[in-house]
Amino acid sequence: MNWSHFFAMGGYAVYVWSSYGLAVLILILNLYLPLARRKTVQRRLREFLRLKEQTR
Amino acid sequence: MHKYASPKFFYTLAGQLTPWLAALTAVLLLAGLYFGLFVAPPDYQQGESYRIMFIHVPAAWMSMFVYMLMAGAGAVALVWNIKLAEMFAACCAPIGASFTFLALVTGSLWGKPMWGAWWAWDARLTSELILFFLYIGYMALQASIDDPRRAARASAILALVGVVNIPVIHFSVQWWNTLHQPASVTRMGAPTIAPIMLVPLLLMALAFTVYFFTVVLMRMRNEILERERHTGWVAEILESEP
Numbered sequence: 001m002n003w004s005h006f007f008a009m010g011g012y013a014v015y016v017w018s019s020y021g022l023a024v025l026i027l028i029l030n031l032y033l034p035l036a037r038r039k040t041v042q043r044r045l046r047e048f049l050r051l052k053e054q055t056r
Numbered sequence: 057m058h059k060y061a062s063p064k065f066f067y068t069l070a071g072q073l074t075p076w077l078a079a080l081t082a083v084l085l086l087a088g089l090y091f092g093l094f095v096a097p098p099d100y101q102q103g104e105s106y107r108i109m110f111i112h113v114p115a116a117w118m119s120m121f122v123y124m125l126m127a128g129a130g131a132v133a134l135v136w137n138i139k140l141a142e143m144f145a146a147c148c149a150p151i152g153a154s155f156t157f158l159a160l161v162t163g164s165l166w167g168k169p170m171w172g173a174w175w176a177w178d179a180r181l182t183s184e185l186i187l188f189f190l191y192i193g194y195m196a197l198q199a200s201i202d203d204p205r206r207a208a209r210a211s212a213i214l215a216l217v218g219v220v221n222i223p224v225i226h227f228s229v230q231w232w233n234t235l236h237q238p239a240s241v242t243r244m245g246a247p248t249i250a251p252i253m254l255v256p257l258l259l260m261a262l263a264f265t266v267y268f269f270t271v272v273l274m275r276m277r278n279e280i281l282e283r284e285r286h287t288g289w290v291a292e293i294l295e296s297e298p
Contacts, residue, residue, distance in 0.1 A: 006093075010104035015169050019108045019162040023115070026154050027267065033150075034274035041278050045285050045294055 061140055063280045064289045070273040077270040084263035092256035099253075108166040109253075113241075114261040116159035118268060119187055120222050122152035126194070127219045130212030140276075142208035143283065145215065146198055147275035151268060153191035160184060171235055179228035180236035183221055190218040204283060 009016040092110040099106040126148035133141040163181065164174045175181065194211050201207035229238045241247045247254055284290045 009107070010098060012103065012105035012169055015105055015165045016107050019111050019165045022161055023111045023158060026158050030151055030154055030267075030271045031274075034271060034278055037278050038274070041281050042294065042297070045281060045290065048285060049291055049294060 061138055063140060063284050064287075066140055067277055067280045067293075070277050074270055074273050074277075077266055077273070081263055081267040081270055084259055084266060088256050088259035088263050091259060096253050096256055102170060105166065105169050106253075108162055110256050110260045112159060112162040112166055113257060114264045115155050115162060116184065117261055118264050119152060119156035119159050119184070120225060121265070122148050122155060122268060123187060123190070123215070123222060124219070126152060127212075127215040130208070130215045133208055134212050134216075139283070140280075142204070142212075143276050143279045144272070145212060146208065147272050147279060149191055149195045149198065149211075151271055151275075153188065153195065155264070155268075156184065156188040156191060160188060167235075176235045178235045179232040180225065180234050183225040183228050186221055187218075187225060190215075190221065194218075 007013060007017075088110065092107060096107070098104050126145045129141045129145040129148065132138055133145060160181075163184075167176070168174050194214055197214055198207050198211045201210060226242075228234060229236055240249045241254065241257065249257070281290055281293075
């Protein structure tokens with residue numbers, strides 16, 4: 001298998017690899033966002049529950 | 057049925073399902089990429105550039121599929137007042153918008169070498185762009201109303217009105233004389249695409265579908281925690297989870 005031939009994509013490398021690159025980026029982003037949000041939500045809710053405990 | 061619609065039950069179930077769905081996504085994606093980039097031969101007209109199809113077509117299918125799910129869940133929430141359906145609809149929007157964006161940009165990247173233009177005001181392209189704006193409008197409306205129940209109702213109505221755009225997108229290539237090529241898979245009769253190219257296309261479409269369910273469940277779990285924060289079970293979960 002010739003890798004430089006593969007990456008050249010018959011002269012369409014820019015178009016093909018930009019498409020695949022953007023797809024990877026979007027798939028990673030949609031995975032990262034809920035994971036990051038999970039951390040935030042947990043932290044905020046712990047704080048919320050702590051305050052509720054204090055005011056009781 | 058009532059048990060499955062309870063946020064607590066759903067939270068636990070979703071947590072158990074996501075690792076399996078994520079693993080299945082990875083397998084399907086690797087298989088799709090392998091067949092799409094290494095096994096399928098170049099197209100006799102478009103050469104290697106047609107490989108953009110393996111991203112573009114599944115992304116476009118997902119943009120419409122997710123919209124239908126979002127509007128359907130919105131309708132269920134409106135009629136039966138089911139909180140989980142509200143949350144599902146809200147979680148669909150950003151994911152659907154990102155698939156629509158991907159379909160538009162990859163379409164542009166495919167259009168430039170094949171048609172000689174990044175963009176054309178063709179019926180297919182324009183209706184897909186309207187779909188993107190519908191998603192954006194849905195999210196903006198959702199964000200502009202503080203009360204989650206009222207936000208869900210208002211945005212569900214917007215989503216339902218926007219459903220008319222879906223058949224327009226699908227049939228645009230038949231109704232109007234478009235630059236965009238007609239359907240070769242989702243048509244009456246057998247697909248007009250070689251099986252060696254159809255296999256990676258379907259694998260990628262399946263990968264995107266399972267991926268969508270993985271990430272939408274992840275989003276819903278966060279949403280459930282926030283909206284059920286006043287309940288005892290959320291407090292228990294926060295103490296038991298690291």
